[in-house]
Amino acid sequence: MVDAGFIASLLASSIRAGTPLLYATLGETLTERSGILNLGIEGIMITGAFTGFAVSILTGNPWLGVLFAGFAGMALAFIHAFFSITLKANQPITGLMIVLLGLGITGFFGRSYIGEVAVYINPIHIPYLSSLPYVGEILFTHDPLAYIAVILAAVLWFLLFKTRYGLEIIAAGENPEAADSVGVDVDRIRYISTLIGGFLVGIGGAYLSLAYAKLWTEGMTAGRGWICLALVIFSGWMPQRAVLGAYLFGGLDVLSFKLQATGVGISYHLMRMVPYVVTIVVLLFSVIRKRAAFGAPASLGVPYIRGRKQ
Amino acid sequence: MKAKFLVLIILAVLAAGLLAGCAGEEGKQVTTPATTPEEKKEIKAAFVYVSPIGDAGWTYMHDQGRQFIEKKYGIKTAYTENVAEGGDDERVIREYAEQGYDVIFTTSFGFMDATITVAKDFPDTIFEHCSGYKTAENVGTYFGRMYQARYLTGIVAGAMTKTNKIGYVAAHPIPEVIRGINAFALGVKKVNPEAKVYVVWTGTWYDPAKEKEAAISLLDEGCDVIAQHQDSPAAQQAAEERGAYSIGYHSDMSKFAPNAHLTAAVWNWSVIYSYIIEQVMQGTWKSEEIWWGIDRGVVGIAPFNDAVPEDVRKMVEEEKEKYLSGEVAEQYPFVGPIYDQQGNLVKAEGEVMTDEELLSMNFFVDNVVGEIPAASE
C-alpha cells in the first residue's frame, strides 16, 4: 500500500494542510521575536477566516478577502499590542481574551454566512512542471497562497537575520534595555511586529475558508492556533524551520487519515497526540544538546518599562 | 493595593447582586402569576443545544426546526447553544424550567441524565430529550431513524461506484455514527456485493479542513464515492474537485458540490417538533418514545443528481416504498442475515435487530473496512 504514489500524495496533502499553519506560525514568530507573546492566534485566525469569507462574498474577489482578513487580524493584534506594550498588561491573559473575542465576534456576525458560497482561490497547475511524475503533484499543483507562504518565510528569514531592522527586532526581544540604550525604539518595533504578525495570522485563517475548506462555519479553525504556538517553538523561532515544521505537523494529520484509508488499524486518538509529544521531544533534544535555553527570545512576554531593570 | 482593588470589585458585585436579587424577586412575582386557562394556550418552548448553531450541521438542523415551529404556531421559543454536557446542562435546563417554559427540548444524548434530574423537580413541565433512552412521566424521547435514509443513499453509492471502493468520512465512533455507516454499507451491499466501504475517523465533529483532507485521503486510495457523517460539506467539495461522487448528510449539500453530490440523507426535525408542540397545545401530550423514520418524513433523501440513472432511482424508490407501505420492519435494513467484519453471524436469516441493539450498535458489518476502538472487557 505504501508506495511512491502514496508518499507523493501524502507530501502534497501535507503542504496543503501545513499552509494555514505556516502563515500563522510565521506571524507569531515575528511577534515573539520582538518579545511579545500573543496567545491569541486561535482568535485572530478565526477572525481572518470569517473576514476573508465575508469580504469575498461581498466583493466577489477572494484576494480582497485575503487582504481584509489580514487587516482584521491586525485589528485584533492591535488590541493585544495596546494592552501588552502601552498598558504593559499581562500578555498571556490578554492573548487568551483575544481568543474569546475572536470566537465571539465571528460567531455573532458569522451566523448569517452559514451555508453561503463565496468566490474561492483555486489551485493552479503549473504547466509542464505539474505533469512531472510525483514531483509535479507534490510541488506544482497548489494554489498561489501556498507558494506565497514559502516566499514569505524566505522574506522573513532575510528580514530577521540579514537586515538591520531584523537586528533591532531581535534585540527588542532579547534585551530591550540594551536595544534602547543604542537608540532602538523598542515599543515601536514591538508594535509593528505584533501588527504584521497579526496580519499574517489573519491570512492563515483566510486560507482555511477561501482556499482549503471552502466554506465558513463557526469555530472552523478548530484549535490550529494552539498548534501554531507549538510550531513556533518547534521551529526554534526560525522562519526557515517553520516551513518544514508546518508541513510536518500538517502531514501528521494527513498520515493518520491515509493510514486509515488503506485499512491500517491505528488509534486516531493517539495519533492526535503526536504533534505535541514530538514538539516536547524536539525541545528536549535541543536543550540537552545546547544546555541552554532553547532559542526563545530572552525577554519574551516581559513588558519593557523604560528605565526599569527587569 | 491590588487586594483592595479586588475587594472593591467583589463588594460592588455583591452589592449589585443583592440589589438585583431583591428586584429579581419582585420581578418574579409579576411574571409568574397562577396560570389561568387562557394563558396556558400561549406556550413557550426552549431548546438546549450542544454546539453553536453555526456548526452548519447537527445543531443548525435542530434550530431550523425551532424556527419552523416558531413561525408556524406563533409561539415563543428560546435557545441556549454550546452547552457543556454533564457540566452546565443541568443549570441551563433548570433555568428554563424555572422561567416557566412549557416544553424543553434537549438535543444531545449527553443531556439525558440532566434532563431526567431536572424533570423530577418540575413535574408540570414537559421535557423532550433527543436520542436517549430514559423517560419519565414528564420526559419523552424523540429521534429519527436516520439509518433508513442512510440505507437508501448506500444503494445509490453502491450503484454508482466503478472502483468498488466507497469512502466514508466519520466523526467519532458512537452508535449513531456506526449505525449510519452500517446501514449505508448494507445499502451498498444490496446492489453491489463486491464494493467495500472505507471508513476514516476524523476525531472531530466540525473541522472542515480536516474533513476535506480525510476525504482526499480516501479519494487517493481509489474511492470514487464519498459519504460523510460530519457537520460541514467539506468532504463534498473534495469529491467535486476530484471529479468523484459524493453523498451528503444533514441537509441537501448540492450547492457545495453541484456535480459530485448524488443525494443526501437529510433531517427534517420540524416534523417531530410540530407534532410535539401540537400535542402540548391541545393538552394531549404524554410521554412517548418517538423514533420516527422516513414514512413520517423526519428523515429523507435529497433530490437526485442528474447523473443518477433511471434504474437506480427506481430501485431506491422501490426500497423507500417498502418503508412507506410497512412491508418491512422499521429496523430494516438491520434484518438478518447480518455478518460482522470477522464474518460472524450477528443476526440469523429473518431476525430483526431490536431498537436497543440499534441504539447501542458497536460493530461494523462485513463490507466495511475500518476499526472501532475496542472497550476492554
Add this chain to the structure above:
Amino acid sequence: MRWNYLAPVISIVASLAVVGVMLAVMGINPLEAYIVMFSRSFASKFGLAELCVKTTPLILTGLAVAIPLRAGLWNIGAEGQLYMGAFAASVVALYINLPEFLVIPLMMAAGAIFGMGWAAIPAFLKAKFDLNEIISTLLLNYVAIYWVEYMVYGPMRGKEVYNFPYTDLFPDAATLPRFFGTRLHLGFLIAILIAIAIYHILKRTDFGFAVRVVGANPRAADYAGISRQKIIFYSMLLGGMLAGIAGMIEVSGIQLRLRPAISTGYGYAGIPVALLASGNPLLVILSASLFGFLYVGGSALQTTYSVPVAIVYVFQALIVLFIIGGQSLRRGD
C-alpha cells in the same frame, strides 16, 4: 492616590457600559439584562449553588496558577493537570475495590498525585534545562485531553452507556455528598479549605518564604542559600496537585463519570483568576467567584434572551480586558 480607588471602579463601569451598548444594539435593555445576570446567580438557592459549583474548580485552578506564579513561573497547564487528576480519580472510583470510607480519600490522593506528576514534567524540564514552562505546560494539556478521550472511547468505556464514550456512573461511595437538594457539593468546602491552607503555607512556612523570595528576587534567593531549582520544582508540583484535585472534584462532584470534555476551560480561566488575585490564595476565592459569576450570569443571559453564546464570549473578554487594563493603568502611575 485617589486613582487607586478610581481605576477599578472606572474599569468596571466602562466594561458594563460597552457591553451595555452591545446589548442595546441587539434590542435588549442593558439594565434589565444586568439585573437578570445578578438575580440568576444570587437570588435563588439554585443560582447560588450553581455559582459555587462553577467557582469550585476555578479556585483550585486559580491556585494552581497562583502558586507557581509566586515563584515566577507560568503554569498554563492546569487544564491538562485537571484532566489527568480526573482520569486517575476515575480509575480508583471504577476499578479498585475499597472499603467505602476510603474511596473518596483515595480518589483525591490519586487525582493529586497524577496532577502533580503531570506538572512534574514541565517542572523538571524547567529546573534542569531551563525549558520555557509556558510552552511545555501548554503542550502537555493536549496530550492529557487526548489521553482521556482515548481512554473513554476505548479501554474505559462503560458497559451501561449504550457504547457512548463515557465510563459507567461512579458508585455512590465515589461521589461527593451534595447539599440542599442542589448541585452544591462537598468539593466547594474542600476548595475553600485548601485555599486557606495554602495561604498559611505561603505565609508562615519556610517553603512559602522561599517561594516568595525566588519569585520576587531570584538573586536574593541565591544569596540566602535557597535552591531556586528546588523551589521552582516544588511550587509547580504543588500547583499541579491542586489542579489534579480540581479534576477529581469535577468528576466526583458534578459529572459522576469520566467523559471526553469534563472541563469548560477551567484550567485556562485559572490564569486570569490568579492574576486578578495577585497570587494571594485568599483573594483567589474572590476572583474565582467573580469568574463563576461571569459563567453563570452569562448563561442566564442566554437562557433569558437567547443571545448567541458568542455575545457571552465577547462580554467575558471585555470585562477581563477592562479589569487588567485598569490594573495596568494604576500600576503605571
